[in-house]
Amino acid sequence: MLSAYMALIDDKALCSEFEKLYYNSRITAMKTAVSILHSSALAEEAVSESYFKLAKCFQKVHSLPSHKLRSYLVITVKNTALTMLRKETAVETVEYDDELDHSPLPDAGTERLNECISQLSDTDKEVLYLRVTLDLEYDEIASALNISQEAARARLSYARKKLRRLLEDIGNE
Numbered sequence: 126m127l128s129a130y131m132a133l134i135d136d137k138a139l140c141s142e143f144e145k146l147y148y149n150s151r152i153t154a155m156k157t158a159v160s161i162l163h164s165s166a167l168a169e170e171a172v173s174e175s176y177f178k179l180a181k182c183f184q185k186v187h188s189l190p191s192h193k194l195r196s197y198l199v200i201t202v203k204n205t206a207l208t209m210l211r212k213e214t215a216v217e218t219v220e221y222d223d224e225l226d227h228s229p230l231p232d233a234g235t236e237r238l239n240e241c242i243s244q245l246s247d248t249d250k251e252v253l254y255l256r257v258t259l260d261l262e263y264d265e266i267a268s269a270l271n272i273s274q275e276a277a278r279a280r281l282s283y284a285r286k287k288l289r290r291l292l293e294d295i296g297n298e
Contacts, residue, residue, distance in 0.1 A: 126173060126176075127144065127147055129177075130143065130147070130176050130177060130179075130180040131143060131144065131180070133177075133180040133181055133183075134180055134183055134184070135184075136184070139183060139184060139187055142183075142187055143179075143180060143183055143187075146179075146191075146194060146195070146198070147176065149195075150195050150198055150199075151172065153195065153198075153199065154172045154175060154176075154198060154199070154202045155168055155169070155172055157199055157202045157203055157206070158171040158172050158175075158202050158203075158205075158206045161203065161206040161207060161210060162206050162209060162210055162213075167206075167209055167213070168206065170209070171202060171205045171206040171209055172202055172205075174205050175198065175201040175202040175205045176198075178201055178205070178268050178269060179197070179198055179201060181268070182261070182265055182268070182269075185259075185261070185265070186259060189259070193258075197255075197259065197269070200251055200254075200255075200269065200270075201269045201270075204269065204270040204271045204272075205271050207271070208271035208272075237292070237295055238292070240295070241288055241291035241292050241295060242288065244291055245284065245287060245288060245291075248280065248284075249280075249283070249284035249287055249288070250284075251270070252266065252270070252277070252280045252281050252284050253281070253284050253285070253288070255269055255270075256281050263277045263278050263281075264277075266281070
């Protein structure tokens with residue numbers, strides 16, 4: 126299966142990096158997927174799909190430090206597994222409304238910004254990390270989180286809105 130992923134990567138050096146990541150993180154990826162899906166067969170499918178997604182965008186994310194790259198992979202595996210679980214159990218998803226917020230965040234110092242980010246939910250932190258730190262486009266975020274592009278835009282908008290509110294609240298204290 127590794128060769129199928131590597132076929133998506135053009136550069137030999139990147140193939141070598143991907144191979145190292147694959148061998149160093151596949152156990153963690155499987156544990157993450159099994160903890161969510163409670164089935165090794167479904168977990169293998171989720172992990173396989175996650176590595177496929179990673180291979181497609183590896184050129185863009187390969188330069189991340191190894192711990193951040195592994196985090197990106199774990200986030201992708203987690204969201205792929207959760208999507209599979211939703212499909213298996215037919216859990217209803219929450220719809221976002223159309224009122225999206227794309228206005229800039231207020232200026233804040235690093236310490237204040239980190240304090241506000243720490244108060245956000247894991248979902249909000251993930252989507253902000255993917256957009257701001259990794260500079261991924263909405264389609265890439267959607268792929269990593271196993272959601273539609275519209276949902277990726279909405280999640281990012283809501284996360285930014287929550288962060289803005291927190292920044293403004295701290296600024297008014």
